[in-house]
Each structure stands twice: as C-alpha cells, then as structure tokens.
Amino acid sequence: MSPNKFLLSSVTLAVLTLISQAQAADTAAPDQAAAPDAPAAAPAKKDAVANELQTVVVTGTAASRGVRKLDSSFSITTVNEEQLKAASPSSTADVLKLSPGVYAEATGGQSGANIEVRGFPSGSDSPFVSVQMNGNPLYPVPTLSFFEGSSAFRLDDTVERVEVLRGGPSTIFSDGQPGATMNFLLKKGTETPEGSVRFTTGTGELRRVDLFYGGKISDGWYGSVGGFYRTTHGVRDSGFPADDGHQITGTLTRKLDQGELTLYARSTNDKNAFYTGVPLISANEGRSISAFPGFDPLKGTLMSNEMRRFTVEAAPGKTLTYDLGDGRGLKATVFGAEFDQKFAGWNVSNKFNRFDGDMNTIAMFTGNNPLTMGAYKAQAIASANGNAAVLAAAGRAATSATATFSSGGAPVADSTQVVQAGLWAVEKQMKSFTDELRISREWLPNNTVTVGAYFANYTAADTWYLGSSHLMTATPNASLINVKLNNGVVVSNNGKEGPVFFAPNASYDGSNTAVYVSNEWKVNDRIKVDAGIRRERQSISGTVSKLVTGDTDNNPLTVYNNDTSMPNGAYTALSRKDSATSFTVGGNYKLTKDSSVFARANSGHTFIAFDTLRNAGTQANVDDRNQNPTPTVKQFEVGFKTVGQLYSAYINAFHTQFEGIAFQQILSNGTILNSVSGSKGTGVEFEVSVRPVKNLTLSLTGDYQKSTYKDNPDTAGKLVQRQPKLQFRFSPTYRIPLENDNELKLYGTYTSIGSRWADQANTQYLPSYHTLDLGVLLQLGEKVEVRLAGTNLNNALGLTEGNSRLTGASSGPINARPLFGRAIEASLLYRF
Known part of the structure; x- marks a missing residue:
C-alpha cells in the first residue's frame, strides 16, 4: 500500500467532515450565528492531587481520547511542562531519567544517547525506545547505526507534556514498540490566548530564548507557534560552540462537531557536539575511577580548535x-496531522506524519588507552619494521623516531601522555512517512472493538568514513602530534596516524504494513479487560558498496x-521480508474510586x-535466520495504582x-564483532509521592531488576550490559506561599545509579x-517566573560508558565517558 493511499484516507475524512461542519454552520439560526463569543474564564488553580486524579493518557490506548491514568492497565509515566523544566534535562533522552525502568546515557550531548529498557538486551543507541510526536513515530525505526530516535527531537516550550509507556499494549498500536515509547504532546491553541518568552x-x-504563542484564530479555528534559538560552548568547552541552532513549530486546529483536526509542522536546524570518552585512571579492576593527571574529567574534552x-x-x-562543530546535528522538517471524529456511533481517527532530515555525525571517537610518547614511538618503529612493503620502500629499518x-613544531617529550582518537564522518539522509488509521465502535453494551492499520515507508542514504585516527596529547583541548622515523617513514602527518578503515556508502528502502484488532x-463498574492482536509485515532492501583497500598517495612511506x-564502484543488492504476530491481554480492577490493580501479558x-x-554482506547471510533472527519478547506485569x-x-x-537479538561492536582497529543472545529479567518499578504536611511533597522513583543473558555460551548467566540492578531518584519539593499571589518553590533530586557492566562478557x-x-x-x-537550577552539584565522577572500542578489562590509564560536571542555569519567563 502506498503512502499516498493512506494520506488520501486521512485528508478525505477530514475534508468531508469540514464540509459537513460548514453546512451545519450555514443552516444555523441567525441569532446563533451572530452570537458573540463568551469571554473565556480564567483557568482555576488546582492542587497537585486534583491534577493527578484527572490525568488522562493517550499513548497505548485504543481510544484516541485516552483513558484516565489511574484506570489504565499498563505502566506509564506522565511528565507535565513544569516537571520537565524542574528536571533540567540535558537532552531529549535525559527526560527518561523521570521514568523508572529506563536508563538513559545522555553524556554524549544533545544527540547520540544510549538508552536501556528494563531487561531488554542492547549495547548501544536505543533499539527499544520509540520517540513519537503527537502519537506518531518521528522515524519508524527507533535505531540505526549513528541514529537513535531521541536525536530527532528537540525540547522547547511548545511541548505540553510527555508520556512514557513501558511495554503494555504498545506492541499492538502504532509502530508496535515492545520496549518504551516516548510520546511528546504539543501545545495547541485554545479559547484563552496565551504566550510566553x-x-x-x-x-x-x-544563551537561549524560547517563545510560544497560541490562541483562537476565528470560530472553530485555533493556532499556535513557538520555538527556540540557542548557542552554548557546553559544560565541556572545546573552544567552539557545542550547540548552535534553532527550531520553530506551528499547529493549526479545527474544532469539529464531535471531532477535531490538527495540522502541525516543525523545522529544526541544530548543531550539537558529540562527546565520547576522556582519559581516566582505573584501579581495583575498575572499581575505583579517578582523574587522569592534568585532565578534569567533569569538564574537559579532547576536542579543540586545532582539530575542529x-x-x-x-x-x-x-x-x-x-x-567537528557540526557534531551529531539535526536538520529536518516534520509535517503531520491528527484527525478524530465520531460518525453515528463510529469513532474514526487517523494520524500521519512526514519526516525529512539530515542526521549526520561528525565526531571524535576515542581509540586505544593513553600511553607515553616514548611507548608510542616504540610501537610505531616495531610496526613499520614489521611491514615488508614499508621496509622495502625505506631501504633500511628504523632505529629512532621524532615527535x-x-x-x-616544538619537540614532544617521551614522557608526554598521548592518546589516539578517530575523527569520523557519517553523512545520513533520512526520510519517512507513517500513517495509522483506527475505527472503533461499541458493538455490544460496554464492549468496544477497534480495528486499525499502520503503514510506514522509510529510506536512508549513508556515506561513512570511519577511522582517520589522530595522535594527540592526553590533555583538555588536545594538541596534534607529528611523528617521523629516521628511515623516512611518516607515521603521523598533521596528527593523522591512521587511514579510513571502513567507508561504505549505501542506500536503503523499507516499508512496514500492519493490521490489528483490539477489544x-x-x-462492570470495577472490572475492565482488553485484548489485542497485530500482524505486521516488513520489507527492506538496500544497495551497499563493495570495498577495497589502497594507498591514497601511492607512497608506502x-x-x-x-x-x-574505499568503494570500488560495485554494489551488492540485498533484501529481506519478514512477518510477525504480536498480542496483548490485560485487565484493571478498581479497588476504590481512585485506586486499582492491573495485570498484563504481551508478546x-x-x-x-x-x-x-550492510553487516551481512551477502544475500545468503541476510537470509540466515540463525545469524539474523527476528527477535521476540514476552512481558508479564502486575501493578497497583x-x-x-x-x-x-x-x-x-x-x-x-x-529471544534472539544480534549485537555489533566496532573496535578501534576496524574489527567488527557480532553475536546473538537472548535474555530474561525480573524486577519492580516504583513511583511514589508522599505529602506529609501541606506544601511538602517527597517523591521516590526507580526500579530494581536482575536481567541476565541466555542462549549464548559466551555470555549466558552474565548480567545484561549497562543496566544497573538498582536505580532511584528522591525528589523533595516545598512550596512557600508569599504575599500578593506570589510563590517560592524549593526542589531537588538525589539520584543513585547502581554499578553496571559495560560489556556483555562482564569484564x-x-x-x-x-x-x-x-x-x-x-x-x-501569574506572569513572571524566575528559576535557578543546578545539576550534579556534587561533581560526581560517574561513568556511563567504558571504552567501547576495546574488549576486556583495563587498569591504569583508560578512556571512558563520565557525567557532565556541575552546571548552573538561570531563566526568566514572562507570560502574556
């Protein structure tokens, strides 16, 4: 089925409804048509409990209008605008720290996070986290190499709230994500105009400015517009702007009789530095981590203007x-629509969007662990003398080196600590179209059936240059180093000491079609049950360049x-088709009006x-289901709300x-490691708030889990990598009412992240x-807000990633990626 057919279904339904509404307006009584709008009443203030009781969630629900959070039979976290601001997330992925059962490694910057979901085995990126805007995935595939879904979204004041659904009925609806779904809901125009700067x-x-304005345009029409502009050198100052960009978002809503149509569009042009490991000292088999001499691990970065x-x-x-200033940026446009309408007992909804963007990665990736300049020279001499072609071209063996x-051009002392880091360039152009159509009807008393269809078409065009290792000092804002041997061999030139080791270019096409039914x-007044089944078919194809190796200057020295x-001009055409079935069944039992228990199972x-x-290389390998299986996951949960x-x-x-997920790891020398494993995990998630006295709230969120690998003798019984057994956040909030309707709020969060293993082998x-x-x-x-917030005020030296370019444990100097150090932000907001 083509994207145009799904688009036509949405537009046709919307147009027919708009026509009927217009006809109804034309035949309205004259006094009704001419009646002026009643003045909008100012929204009444509600306390936190009242707001929470009325919270409605729309993610993972069959009904487009959603269900009260307390009445839902699945695990979902809701975060409103104020909670988002109070959390001071460093990136879109960092929002997930507010959701139990998810661990987000957001230390790479605005983009390129690694996100782990409870018990799901994954080594990098975010294969089990889908990012949606207004209920539609921004890109149908949550992760590709050098792309993860949160990188395609930027936070600003146009976001009303975010819902994070974990497991539950998400296997049935939308893109069928079995892990976690982040759904960002945009603000829309309302009867009461509102604006903020x-x-x-x-x-x-x-330096950042956020703008938003929304309100009524005319009878039945509402609109909003907003965005941001921001520039910063970042906590890790490389000497050039780490983040530099802007975004604008607009919505247009038409209120219908028993329905609504909303169009939205977003344009983003943002450049974001990407941070990888820095030099550190490891002791006691990695149990003790300390700063590398002369390098502040909380604020330093190897990047500098010299190599920018x-x-x-x-x-x-x-x-x-x-x-390097381009980093892992986002230059993209998104256009979409939401349509929801009742027709004579039928509920019809349709959501579609179109994404078109460049998701390039221009970044530094650390390689081997730090060593002295003298040790590096010795290795360079041994390597050159051990290469017959180089030795023959030089005419004699090298006996010394100059750095x-x-x-x-000043000499580099042999005692100087140096590191090797690759400057990688990945150009990635991505496009997608997604559409989801749902039709619901109550066919028996209190029994509603929903039938739906989901379609996605997506492409990616990749040009990669991995490698280009550079030799530099192990210092903040490092200096590049040249090395020559006394037999004429040039080891590094302008710091470059290694070639591009992997340079594929490829173009890909994919499509997914799914149909589902939910009941x-x-x-009765206490018991509600639901079940659903989904059948999905995927077809992907690609042309991948064949590679050869050569000498770019025909000089072996x-x-x-x-x-x-480098590509040799020939390409390999590859393709595969898969089908799979998912299901969910769950129920909710009301204990009281505002408390319930639920149970759910899904596959x-x-x-x-x-x-x-790309990794398979040949069609035979692509078709090998043992080497490249279709992973399946079963989940069971019981809960209390x-x-x-x-x-x-x-x-x-x-x-x-x-069952059956393939892993890939690219080492510093270009070696690619592949493996297939399964896993099993058990745990408990909690979100608890206590209000012992007026205006004081004590909140505790987190999870405890134990998840291990299975089915692979090399890793069976090992803990799933990167996931802590225990993580929690304790957040007290105290409100102090002041005179003249003013208020002071004091808040904080103590976060505890348990120990983890960076690799599958638990080394x-x-x-x-x-x-x-x-x-x-x-x-x-109600007009002015002044906020002052600080993160990691205790300057904790916590690691979110070890050296992912090496295998095995290391002691002494290492490369690893730590938390950002202490950061302070102050903001002034004015509402109008």
Missing part, C-alpha cells in the same frame, strides 16, 4: 573537509594513509534493520523473556554513582 543563561556561555576542521583522505585525489607538535470490555578503505517483536543488510491526599503510588512487578566494570540537583523557582503572580 523565556530567556536562559548558564554554564558554558549558554579536519580532512578525510577518501581516495586517490579525493580529500574531504569536515567540521613534534603539529602547531609550532475492550467493561465487565606515508603509513598513515596506507590500507585506506512483541522487532525486525532486522538496514544495518543487518492509587492517588490520595496523603500519598500517590504506581508500583508494578515485571518479567521479560527475550568492564562501571561503578555506582550518586548526584545531587537543586533548584528554586520564584513565581511572581
């Missing part, structure tokens, strides 16, 4: 220039560009993606069983860490 400054020379603009020797006569700084039965990977799946085609004046609690126990240990965040918000009436 917010100025923010802070650590790293942050670097060149890639792609082929003989082909040299390309890239800018000088690329800038200025919801309200047995310049060893830094020998054995450069879901994921499909192989474009990366599998309650809201009252004294406390609120959302607690659930879960069990997951995962790279990542110690536990604890952070402290504090904030104060002064509200001056």
Whole structure:
C-alpha cells in the first residue's frame, strides 16, 4: 500500500467532515450565528492531587481520547511542562531519567544517547525506545547505526507534556514498540490566548530564548507557534560552540462537531557536539575511577580548535573537509496531522506524519588507552619494521623516531601522555512517512472493538568514513602530534596516524504494513479487560558498496594513509521480508474510586534493520535466520495504582523473556564483532509521592531488576550490559506561599545509579554513582517566573560508558565517558 493511499484516507475524512461542519454552520439560526463569543474564564488553580486524579493518557490506548491514568492497565509515566523544566534535562533522552525502568546515557550531548529498557538486551543507541510526536513515530525505526530516535527531537516550550509507556499494549498500536515509547504532546491553541518568552543563561556561555504563542484564530479555528534559538560552548568547552541552532513549530486546529483536526509542522536546524570518552585512571579492576593527571574529567574534552576542521583522505585525489562543530546535528522538517471524529456511533481517527532530515555525525571517537610518547614511538618503529612493503620502500629499518607538535613544531617529550582518537564522518539522509488509521465502535453494551492499520515507508542514504585516527596529547583541548622515523617513514602527518578503515556508502528502502484488532470490555463498574492482536509485515532492501583497500598517495612511506578503505564502484543488492504476530491481554480492577490493580501479558517483536543488510554482506547471510533472527519478547506485569491526599503510588512487578537479538561492536582497529543472545529479567518499578504536611511533597522513583543473558555460551548467566540492578531518584519539593499571589518553590533530586557492566562478557566494570540537583523557582503572580537550577552539584565522577572500542578489562590509564560536571542555569519567563 502506498503512502499516498493512506494520506488520501486521512485528508478525505477530514475534508468531508469540514464540509459537513460548514453546512451545519450555514443552516444555523441567525441569532446563533451572530452570537458573540463568551469571554473565556480564567483557568482555576488546582492542587497537585486534583491534577493527578484527572490525568488522562493517550499513548497505548485504543481510544484516541485516552483513558484516565489511574484506570489504565499498563505502566506509564506522565511528565507535565513544569516537571520537565524542574528536571533540567540535558537532552531529549535525559527526560527518561523521570521514568523508572529506563536508563538513559545522555553524556554524549544533545544527540547520540544510549538508552536501556528494563531487561531488554542492547549495547548501544536505543533499539527499544520509540520517540513519537503527537502519537506518531518521528522515524519508524527507533535505531540505526549513528541514529537513535531521541536525536530527532528537540525540547522547547511548545511541548505540553510527555508520556512514557513501558511495554503494555504498545506492541499492538502504532509502530508496535515492545520496549518504551516516548510520546511528546504539543501545545495547541485554545479559547484563552496565551504566550510566553523565556530567556536562559548558564554554564558554558549558554544563551537561549524560547517563545510560544497560541490562541483562537476565528470560530472553530485555533493556532499556535513557538520555538527556540540557542548557542552554548557546553559544560565541556572545546573552544567552539557545542550547540548552535534553532527550531520553530506551528499547529493549526479545527474544532469539529464531535471531532477535531490538527495540522502541525516543525523545522529544526541544530548543531550539537558529540562527546565520547576522556582519559581516566582505573584501579581495583575498575572499581575505583579517578582523574587522569592534568585532565578534569567533569569538564574537559579532547576536542579543540586545532582539530575542529579536519580532512578525510577518501581516495586517490579525493580529500574531504569536515567540521567537528557540526557534531551529531539535526536538520529536518516534520509535517503531520491528527484527525478524530465520531460518525453515528463510529469513532474514526487517523494520524500521519512526514519526516525529512539530515542526521549526520561528525565526531571524535576515542581509540586505544593513553600511553607515553616514548611507548608510542616504540610501537610505531616495531610496526613499520614489521611491514615488508614499508621496509622495502625505506631501504633500511628504523632505529629512532621524532615527535613534534603539529602547531609550532616544538619537540614532544617521551614522557608526554598521548592518546589516539578517530575523527569520523557519517553523512545520513533520512526520510519517512507513517500513517495509522483506527475505527472503533461499541458493538455490544460496554464492549468496544477497534480495528486499525499502520503503514510506514522509510529510506536512508549513508556515506561513512570511519577511522582517520589522530595522535594527540592526553590533555583538555588536545594538541596534534607529528611523528617521523629516521628511515623516512611518516607515521603521523598533521596528527593523522591512521587511514579510513571502513567507508561504505549505501542506500536503503523499507516499508512496514500492519493490521490489528483490539477489544475492550467493561465487565462492570470495577472490572475492565482488553485484548489485542497485530500482524505486521516488513520489507527492506538496500544497495551497499563493495570495498577495497589502497594507498591514497601511492607512497608506502606515508603509513598513515596506507590500507585506506574505499568503494570500488560495485554494489551488492540485498533484501529481506519478514512477518510477525504480536498480542496483548490485560485487565484493571478498581479497588476504590481512585485506586486499582492491573495485570498484563504481551508478546512483541522487532525486525532486522538496514544495518543487518550492510553487516551481512551477502544475500545468503541476510537470509540466515540463525545469524539474523527476528527477535521476540514476552512481558508479564502486575501493578497497583492509587492517588490520595496523603500519598500517590504506581508500583508494578515485571518479567521479560527475550529471544534472539544480534549485537555489533566496532573496535578501534576496524574489527567488527557480532553475536546473538537472548535474555530474561525480573524486577519492580516504583513511583511514589508522599505529602506529609501541606506544601511538602517527597517523591521516590526507580526500579530494581536482575536481567541476565541466555542462549549464548559466551555470555549466558552474565548480567545484561549497562543496566544497573538498582536505580532511584528522591525528589523533595516545598512550596512557600508569599504575599500578593506570589510563590517560592524549593526542589531537588538525589539520584543513585547502581554499578553496571559495560560489556556483555562482564569484564568492564562501571561503578555506582550518586548526584545531587537543586533548584528554586520564584513565581511572581501569574506572569513572571524566575528559576535557578543546578545539576550534579556534587561533581560526581560517574561513568556511563567504558571504552567501547576495546574488549576486556583495563587498569591504569583508560578512556571512558563520565557525567557532565556541575552546571548552573538561570531563566526568566514572562507570560502574556
């Protein structure tokens, strides 16, 4: 089925409804047509308990109008605008720290996070987290190499709230994500006009302005517009702007008789530096981590202006220039629509969007662990003398080496600590179209059937240049180093000491079509049950370049560009089709009006993606279901929900069983490791708030789990990598009413993240860490807000990633990725 057919279904339904509404308006009584609008009443203030009792969630529900959170039979976290601001998320992925059962490694910056979901085995990126805007996935595949879904979304003041659904009925609806779904709901125009402007400054020379305005355009029509502009050098100052960009979002809503149509569009152009590991000292088998001499791990970065603009020797006569300032950026447009309407007992809804963007990665990736300049020289001499072609071209063996700084030419002492880091360039152009149509009807009393169809078409065009290792000092804002041997061999030139080791270019196409049916039965006032089944088919294809190696300057003495990977002009065509069935069944039992218990079981799946085609290399390997299986996951959970004046609690126990997922790891020398494993996990998630006295709220969120690998003898019984057994956040909030309707709010969060293993073999240990965040918000009436917030105020040295380019444990100097150090932000908001 083509995208145009799904688009036509949405537009046709919307147009017919608009026509009927217009006809109804034309035949309205004259006094009704001419009646002026009644003045909009100011919204009444509600306390936190009242708001929570009325919270409605729309993610994972069959009904487009949603269901009260307390009455839902699945695990879902809701975060409103104020909670988002109070959490001071460093990126879109960092929002997930507010959701139990999810661990987000957001230390790479705005983009490129690694996100782990309870018991789901994954090593990098976010294969089990879908990011949606207004209920539609931004890109139908949650993760590809050098892309994860949160990188396609930027937070600003146009976001009303976010819902994070974990497991539950998500295997049935939309893109069928069995893990977690982040659904960002945009603000829309309302009867009461509202606008705001917010100025923010802070650590790293942050300068940011956010704007929003929404309101009524004319009878039945509403609109909104907003966005941001921001520039900052970041907590880790590389000497050039880490983040520099802007975004604008608009919505247009038409209120219908028993329905609504909303169109939305967003344009983003944002450049974001991407941070990988920095030098550290590891002791006691990784249990103890300390700063590397002369390097502040909380604020330092190896990146500097000296290497900001670097060149890639792609082929003989082909040299390309890239800018580290572009980082893992986003240059994209999104256009979409939501349509919801009742027709004579039928509920019809349709959601579609179109994404078109560049998701390039221009970044540094650390390689081997730090070593002395003298040790590096010895390795370079041994390597050159051990290469017959280089030795023959030189005419004699090397006996010594000279190291000088690329800038200025001063000699580099043998005691100087140096590191090797690749400057990688990945160009990624992505497009997608998604559409979901649902039709519901109550066919028996209190029994509603929903039938739906989901379609997605998506493409990606990749050009990669991995490698280009550079030699530099192990210092903040590192200096590049040249090395020459006394037999004429040039080991590094302008710092470049290694060739491009992997340079595929490829283009891919994919489509997914799914149909599903869901039934919801309200047995009585206390019991509600639901079940659903989904059948999905995926078809993907791609053309991947064949690679050869060669010397870009035909000079064996310049060893830094020998054995450069490059396409040879031929391509391999690869394709695969898969089908799978998912189901869910759950129920909710009301204990009281505002408390309930629920139980749910589901079975879901994921499909192989474009990366599998590239990695497989041949059609026979692509078709091998043992090497490239279709992963399946079964989940079971029971939970309890309650809201009252004294406390609120959302607690659930879960069990997951995962079968057959392929892993890939790219090492510093270009070696690609592949493996297939399953996993099983059991745990409990909790979100609890206690209100012991007026204006004081004590909140505790987190989870405890134990998840292990299975089905692979190399990893069976090992803990699933990167996931802590225990993580929690304790967040007290105290409100102090002031005169003249003013208010002061004091808040903070103590976060505890348990120890983890960075790798599947459980050899790279990542110690536990604890952070402290504090904030104060002064509200001056309903117009002005002044906020001061600080994150990681205790400067905790916590690692979120070990050296992912090496295998096995390391002691002494290592490369690893730590938390950002202490950061302070201050903002002033004015509403109008």
